[in-house]
Amino acid sequence: MATPVPVAKETWTGKIREITLGATPAQGGTRGSTVTIGGENTLPFLHFEGQIPHRPVVAVEILDQAPDDWSPVLSEAWGDVVQDVGAWAKKAEELGADLIALTLESAHPERGNTKAAQARKTVRAVLQATSLPLIIYGPGQAEKDNEVLVAAAEEAAGERVALGNCEDKNYRTIVAAALAHNQLVVARSPIDVNLGKQLNILINDMRLDLDRILMDPTTGALGYGLEYTYSVMERLKLAALTGDSVIQQPMIVTVGYEAWRSKESRTSEGVPAAWGDFGRRARLWETMTATALLEAGANVVVLRHPASVEAVKQTIDNLMSTAS
């Protein structure tokens, strides 16, 4: 007599907060639609044991100046559209992006050192060019981040943009700007559950509501630290689902930036023949990193290659499909 298969469902007591990016005219913004992430009360894609009301989404990263050091695979895929940030945003939207992640790269001291005024201009141009909600990243240098993100927050008042990155060494100014202009923030911690929690608490202590904080655990690409990110995300997700309310935040991963730094995606010279077709390898470096991190609980995946948008959205469709 066959032993009946026991039930393998877990009971989770917590759920991920829902966060909405973007605001339509009725809500005080100018976005064509909003994007809501989070809300799941079970592990990634385990539809049989809970609700997953919002699918993970894809953000496409664009820069405010044409990149001169990108992998040829990436540059060739975008072509000339990278010369104009508005055109680039439009193209990204056409490709099916759910969000635009705008990096104010030119503000970096070593790459243009542009100021708040330029940041405002850029943000205005992108808001006009696309109807999608925005994530706005500074150049990744503390003083300049503060300068341009404050300007961006103001320029994008009413639009519910996410400002990134808040880190433990530099978050106050950005959080203050988010508070002043009703924006959201991305809180980045260095692949550590406790540090991630701590940063959320510090930001929340400044009176920014937890439903305005996306968590970025810091992304390691395939072969370059992926498993560290993967495991810290699984740990964060499990803690969130078992009731740790300070880390019940949707997670965002910067797959594009990390994957396209790798040797695998940048060069085909002096590499073993077994590495195979350059273009395919380079794209897979991004899409396989994205897939692994979706399985670990990513709610927003930031990508760079146009073809990755479709591949990752298809993967998300497949994972969200409840029909066998």
Add this chain to the structure above:
Amino acid sequence: MGLSGLVIYKLLPKTNCKECGFPTCLAFAMKLAARQVELSACPYVSDEAKAQLDAASAPPIRLVAVGAGDRKVEAGNETVLFRHEKTFYHQPGIFYRLGDDASAEAFAAQVQTIADYQIERVGMALSASGVAIENRSGDAATFGARVEQAAKAGLAVILMSESAAAIEAGLKAAQGAAPLIYGATEENWEAMAGLAAKYKAPLAVKGNGDLNSLAALTEKLDGKGVQDLVIDPGTRDWAGSLQAVTQMRRLAIKKNYRPLGYPVIAFPGANANDAEEEALLASQGVAKYAGFIVLDHFDPAALYALLTLRQNIYTDPQKPIQVSPGLYEIGNPKPESPLLVTTNFSLTYFSVAGEVEGSGIPAWLLIADSEGMSVLTAWAAGKFDAERIAKAVNTMGVLDKVSHRKIIIPGLVSSISGDLEEELPGWQILVGPREAINIPAFLKQF
């Protein structure tokens, strides 16, 4: 997992004879539950009790081996649902499905391509495990001939047919190569069980998407003494497969549910249009519990990515690979050759060493003890600072072997230049590139 002391106690003689060395049977039972003593210490336990206790202390997921030599795949014996809880132990074998209806020459070429494929990553040689040969010809002799070709090439082999005659031909042809039979169904399980027993071969069980019927089938096979089983839940879609394998792993590990306590075989190619799509579904298999992954599209780029992912997921989180600190010679450096310093995280070492080698410029690579952390992580944790680097310089033979006093530090830690100047008086601190890929260009203008 494992029986509790009380449950074990019920199976013991309960005479308190003390011959096991413990005062009571209950005390002995508690020790057994904690795996601190062997059942053999009790001279009076019944055969029935022995069998029951053995079953309960067996690993929750059977360890099944396919293939021989360095292509051998062992899957199973996992103990956790998440790698961070401990580690994943047995990485999945990667196989390519080939039809036996190709000509002998074409088949030989395919087999050779798969057998020849090898890459090295972080000092480890990685390759595919073997082939899954599908009996598309419908002819047992043809099948046997193709299997023989694959076995001779040293590859691990999965025999794919529902016909007992074909499978037997394959088993005969693959003697010594420890093939996996794929597989048993409701219709053929008795015949397949017979072959599995006769040839001592592991047997895959084909599910149809329903875990209850799969469990019933494995129980029938177990009843016939066939225990080296591999299970195919029968799902081919992303969400269905993920949910099926998650349930099976949970049942085995958390509920010690035996009928689904076997390694899993996955077929990501079934719904994929090309190698890239297939590689992504295969990566779900790597991350989520597959023991054998059978691909339909051979593509070096896709295989390289998948092997890298497998290496990443199956690295023991508690033992991130490190290299020994010391002064390494890359390409026969002379005393006046450049000196670079970096951390002893394996990936860092191999990235930097690889770039230096690729530059064609011989150099000294000083590896400081950063407790296995990467440059940025170690720096943030205070394990890669001026003091440590100076110590490495002064204690690892640099002063004898390097005639100049210039040291190149990773660009990511440029902020320590000042401190390092103080720790190494008379030395010139050069800030190298932030990315290893820019090392060759940097060295050329050294």
